[in-house]
Amino acid sequence: MTLSAWFEPDREAQLLAWLRGLPAGLGLALDGLHVAASDASPRRYWRLPLADGRSAIVMDAPTAHNDLAPFCDVQERLLRAGLSAPMNLAADPSQGFLLMTDLGASTYLPALQAAQAGQGNAESLMRAAIATLVRLQREGDAEGLPPYDEALIRRELQLFPDWCVRREFGQAWDATQQRHWESVCGALVGAFAEQPQVLVHRDFMPRNLMLPPTEGAAPGVLDFQDAVRGPAGYDIASLLRDAFVSWDEAQELDWAIRYWEQARKAGIDWDEDFGQVWRRIEWTALQRHLKVLGIFCRLKHRDGKPAYAEDLPRFFAYATKTAMRYRELAPLVPLLEALRPGLTAVGVTMR
Numbered sequence: 147m148t149l150s151a152w153f154e155p156d157r158e159a160q161l162l163a164w165l166r167g168l169p170a171g172l173g174l175a176l177d178g179l180h181v182a183a184s185d186a187s188p189r190r191y192w193r194l195p196l197a198d199g200r201s202a203i204v205m206d207a208p209t210a211h212n213d214l215a216p217f218c219d220v221q222e223r224l225l226r227a228g229l230s231a232p233m234n235l236a237a238d239p240s241q242g243f244l245l246m247t248d249l250g251a252s253t254y255l256p257a258l259q260a261a262q263a264g265q266g267n268a269e270s271l272m273r274a275a276i277a278t279l280v281r282l283q284r285e286g287d288a289e290g291l292p293p294y295d296e297a298l299i300r301r302e303l304q305l306f307p308d309w310c311v312r313r314e315f316g317q318a319w320d321a322t323q324q325r326h327w328e329s330v331c332g333a334l335v336g337a338f339a340e341q342p343q344v345l346v347h348r349d350f351m352p353r354n355l356m357l358p359p360t361e362g363a364a365p366g367v368l369d370f371q372d373a374v375r376g377p378a379g380y381d382i383a384s385l386l387r388d389a390f391v392s393w394d395e396a397q398e399l400d401w402a403i404r405y406w407e408q409a410r411k412a413g414i415d416w417d418e419d420f421g422q423v424w425r426r427i428e429w430t431a432l433q434r435h436l437k438v439l440g441i442f443c444r445l446k447h448r449d450g451k452p453a454y455a456e457d458l459p460r461f462f463a464y465a466t467k468t469a470m471r472y473r474e475l476a477p478l479v480p481l482l483e484a485l486r487p488g489l490t491a492v493g494v495t496m497r
Contacts, residue, residue, distance in 0.1 A: 154208070161206055164243050165194070168236050172245075173197030179204070182251070188212060193248065202235060205244040214239040217371035220291075223345065227285035229278060230358070230366045249366030250359070254352035258391050270362050272385075275355055276405045278364050279381055284412040286345030294346060294376025296335050303331050303433060305440025314443040314455070315485045323484075326477035333474040337429035341377035342415045348372045350381035351388050378414055379423070383431035387464050389438060389457055402427060425472070432468045432475065435461045462486050 154160075165176055178195035182203060188211035192204040207214055214237070224231040232246035254271060261268035292298070307327065311317050319327065347354075347370050356366030382405045386398045393401075406423050410416050417423050439461050442454040462482060466489040469478040483489055 157206065157208070160241060161192070161204065161243060164238055164241060165204070165245070168245065172202075172235060174202070193251075194245070201248045203232060203246045203248045205242075205246065207242040207244070209240070209242045212242055214242060214244060216373075217244075220370045220373040223287050223373075224282070224367060224370060226287065227282060229282060229286075230356075230364050231370070232366070232368070249356040249368070252357040254355040254357065254365060255388075255390055257357055258352050262391065267361070271357075271365075272401050273404070274358070274362055275365055275385055276382075276401060276408065278355075278367065279350060279385065279405065280408045280412050280414070281364075282347065282350075282367075282381070283342075283344040283378055283409060283414050288343070288345040288375040291345065291373055291375045294338060294374045294380070298374070299335050299338055299433060300331060302437040302440075303334070305444065306436040307440075309440040309443040309447065310458075311481075311485065313447050314458075317484065319481070323481060326481060330469075330475055330478045334429055334433045337426050338377045338380075338433070341379050341426050341430070343375055344378045344414065346374050346376040346378075346380045347384075348374060348376075348380065350384045352385075352391060353389075377426070377430055378409065378416065379427040379430040380434065383427050383434060386427075387431050387435070389442075389460065392460060392464075399424070428468050428471070429475070432465055432478075435465045435468075439465070459486075462489055466490060 162176065162179070165174055165179070168174060173196045175195040175197060179192055182191045182193040188208060190206040192206065194202045194204055196202055205214075205217075207217075218234070218237070218239075221231055221234070225233065230249065232249055234244055234246055236245040237243070254275065257266055257271060258268055260266040261271070307319065311319065347367070349369050349372065350367075354367065354369040356368060358365055382402060386393065386401060402424060403420060406416055406420055410418075417426075439458060442458060442461070445451040446455040462485070466479065466482050469475040469482065470490060479490060
């Protein structure tokens with residue numbers, strides 16, 4: 147299935163009919179409607195000029211593949227927590243349409259990539275993102291959200307053998323390899339349970355953070371509909387070890403320590419020993435990286451989006467570095483080496 151297959155041929159006509167039926171007071175300039183973005187999910191985003199010179203965002207989320215209720219629920223939680231999240235101007239969940247305030251056209255990702263090239267300030271951006279994350283964990287209401295429990299953790303991990311090992315690389319594990327895999331999965335499940343339990347965005351990464359209008363201000367937060375109640379280390383791991391931009395470990399540690407200190411001051415019940423905290427963050431990151439390896443392969447083979455597979459080497463490098471560092475995770479190393487020989491050699495790169 148490709149992205150276009152998720153949208154019926156007359157979908158745009160349905161969208162325009164809905165927009166034409168909205169109150170004139172919204173000042174919608176329908177002639178200026180244009181696609182703003184699409185992502186790895188079956189959703190599209192349109193930008194719509196308004197009569198006062200501002201713009202709005204239309205989410206097009208076909209109901210066969212989306213449920214807007216979780217999005218709207220988490221949206222309200224973020225807004226109540228004082229975060230910069232889009233607000234609804236109009237909604238039609240029965241058709242899968244939302245009209246929202248526009249948080250801007252620039253995400254963190256190109257800004258951080260430019261900063262790595264010496265053309266920007268990554269420090270101020272990351273500090274603002276960390277402050278936003280701490281506020282999310284302190285003020286965000288996690289009550290009633292789905293739990294990031296063992297069933298969900300294992301379901302996500304299974305994406306790796308199903309789509310990466312079997313589909314992408316055409317390999318099948320023998321009994322010993324399967325036993326090693328189960329050992330690693332058990333260790334990762336335990337790491338999730340050992341952490342403070344908070345509202346977890348679940349994709350708190352540079353492409354889902356919007357640049358604020360002034361440097362150092364709080365970023366806008368997008369793509370939060372999959373939020374759960376789970377481990378506090380998940381979102382900082384997502385921020386530090388991203389799909390599209392990587393940092394050396396000294397920089398990761400600097401930002402992780404800054405997060406840990408702020409989170410403890412905010413009342414997040416992290417361990418006093420940062421070494422233990424870093425171990426849990428790394429193990430949580432490993433679960434995410436294995437999941438993403440599976441998702442990116444699924445996007446390539448099932449959804450007709452091969453570009454995502456170009457970033458597989460980055461995640462293999464993340465996963466190998468972590469697995470080599472901890473005895474409990476070491477059984478994963480030969481499983482990764484079997485897919486990409488040479489991963490454990492000195493000088494492994496992210497690409």
